[in-house]
Amino acid sequence: MGRTNSRDQELRTRAEAVIPGGMYGHQATGLLPDDYPQFFERGEGAHIWDVDGRRYLDLMCAYGPNLFGYANPQIDAAFVRQLGLGDTLTGPTALMVELAEAFVAMVSHADWAMFCKNGTDATTMALTTARAHTRRKIVVRAKGAYHGAAPWCVPRPTGTIDTDRAHQIFYDYNEVASLEAAVAQAGDDLACVFAAPFKHDAFIDQAEPDPAYARRARELCDATGALLVVDDVRAGLRLARDCSWSRIGVQPDLSTWGKCIANGHGLSALLGNDKARKAAASIFVTGSFWYQAAPMAAALETLGLVRDTDYLERITALGERLRSGLDERASAAGFSLRQTGPVTMPLFLFDDDPDLRKGFCFSSEMLDRGVYVHPWHNMFLCAAMTDADIEAFLDAAEGALGALKRQSPTLQPVPKLAFLTAGGTR
Numbered sequence: 001m002g003r004t005n006s007r008d009q010e011l012r013t014r015a016e017a018v019i020p021g022g023m024y025g026h027q028a029t030g031l032l033p034d035d036y037p038q039f040f041e042r043g044e045g046a047h048i049w050d051v052d053g054r055r056y057l058d059l060m061c062a063y064g065p066n067l068f069g070y071a072n073p074q075i076d077a078a079f080v081r082q083l084g085l086g087d088t089l090t091g092p093t094a095l096m097v098e099l100a101e102a103f104v105a106m107v108s109h110a111d112w113a114m115f116c117k118n119g120t121d122a123t124t125m126a127l128t129t130a131r132a133h134t135r136r137k138i139v140v141r142a143k144g145a146y147h148g149a150a151p152w153c154v155p156r157p158t159g160t161i162d163t164d165r166a167h168q169i170f171y172d173y174n175e176v177a178s179l180e181a182a183v184a185q186a187g188d189d190l191a192c193v194f195a196a197p198f199k200h201d202a203f204i205d206q207a208e209p210d211p212a213y214a215r216r217a218r219e220l221c222d223a224t225g226a227l228l229v230v231d232d233v234r235a236g237l238r239l240a241r242d243c244s245w246s247r248i249g250v251q252p253d254l255s256t257w258g259k260c261i262a263n264g265h266g267l268s269a270l271l272g273n274d275k276a277r278k279a280a281a282s283i284f285v286t287g288s289f290w291y292q293a294a295p296m297a298a299a300l301e302t303l304g305l306v307r308d309t310d311y312l313e314r315i316t317a318l319g320e321r322l323r324s325g326l327d328e329r330a331s332a333a334g335f336s337l338r339q340t341g342p343v344t345m346p347l348f349l350f351d352d353d354p355d356l357r358k359g360f361c362f363s364s365e366m367l368d369r370g371v372y373v374h375p376w377h378n379m380f381l382c383a384a385m386t387d388a389d390i391e392a393f394l395d396a397a398e399g400a401l402g403a404l405k406r407q408s409p410t411l412q413p414v415p416k417l418a419f420l421t422a423g424g425t426r
């Protein structure tokens with residue numbers, strides 16, 4: 001406590017005047033503890049520095065994009081080299097073909113790739129491709145799953161209209177009967193089934209995919225001629241050197257990628273199989289910056305590291321140490337924590353904490369100790385993290401749990417999280 005964040009406060013005040021609401025999107029929602037900084041100055045490896053000069057071990061990894069460390073020298077050198085040659089040109093460079101070849105070689109279901117900028121571009125393109133392929137309208141997707149911020153899928157629909165979200169039927173992730181019912185309801189108008197690689201919704205425990213559910217999704221798509229889409233924008237490359245559902249032996253027709261594929265540089269991708277090739281070629285999709293060469297150079301370097309290093313085994317081992325170490329420290333302090341999801345994308349929620357007041361207090365105390373965690377969104381490990389970073393995390397956790405224990409009897413509800421227990425929505 002007693003932290004000063006004067007520069008951050010000053011920037012927030014100035015932002016209020018020139019940026020609507022002072023901020024938008026996922027950093028705007030006001031659903032982080034009040035002492036969390038809004039503005040950052042730099043990042044290096046596994047650490048970020050806020051504008052007041054404080055350094056944090058960053059368990060958010062930019063909400064996913066940081067896989068091989070901020071300012072990774074090898075990746076950024078490729079990016080800068082290409083910047084010197086040309087980035088946004090009248091057409092793409094040869095890197096586009098090389099990158100598509102690299103993805104097709106790496107992802108077993110993929111026969112082709114198309115590149116765009118954000119995950120939302122890729123998921124929207126997947127939907128358009130499926131509708132073009134089937135000439136049908138309905139998308140079946142899981143309740144509460146995030147697929148981006150376009151009007152068809154944005155979680156807060158202010159400013160969108162009903163027809164933006166027409167022709168969608170929802171199912172409960174991992175529930176075969178619910179999926180079957182949604183597909184039956186779609187009847188002969190089913191264009192595609194969307195699935196996250198695992199359940200990584202905000203505010204609730206994560207869940208690994210039930211293979212029976214994933215296989216049933218594949219069967220239902222095969223039976224109806226609809227396309228199966230795995231949205232790997234968040235989890236891609238943190239679970240497998242392939243589409244994440246390759247781990248359970250289910251191959252989608254389309255997969256969507258983004259976040260870490262260029263280690264923080266602006267690039268996303270839609271990958272597909274031959275079945276969907278003609279439809280993908282038939283839709284009109286583009287953007288002024290979609291052919292940018294420098295992010296493609298960064299992505300090629302990133303995929304090289306994915307292929308040639310043991311990063312996945314290392315972040316998995318680090319994630320396991322973090323999980324078991326945190327469990328030990330939590331129980332020693334008399335708390336029970338639910339740690340869910342893959343160890344490389346951890347989420348921890350306290351038992352008996354329906355309004356997250358414990359989670360908020362713990363997160364603030366971690367921030368105070370130089371570790372940036374999130375109270376309700378899954379976190380991410382990156383390959384720049386070391387054993388020493390996990391130790392630093394666990395030391396901070398021990399201190400933060402002690403502080404939480406002292407404050408527990410007098411903790412107050414967090415007003416901005418009242419919706420969690422009021423049964424409403426944000």
Ligand SMILES: *Cc1c(COP(=O)(O)O)cnc(C)c1O
Binds near residue numbers: 117231235258259
């Ligand atoms: C972040 C995310 C998206 C959207 O990606 P943007 O780059 O933010 O547009 C889509 N799907 C999932 C699963 C995501 O986590």
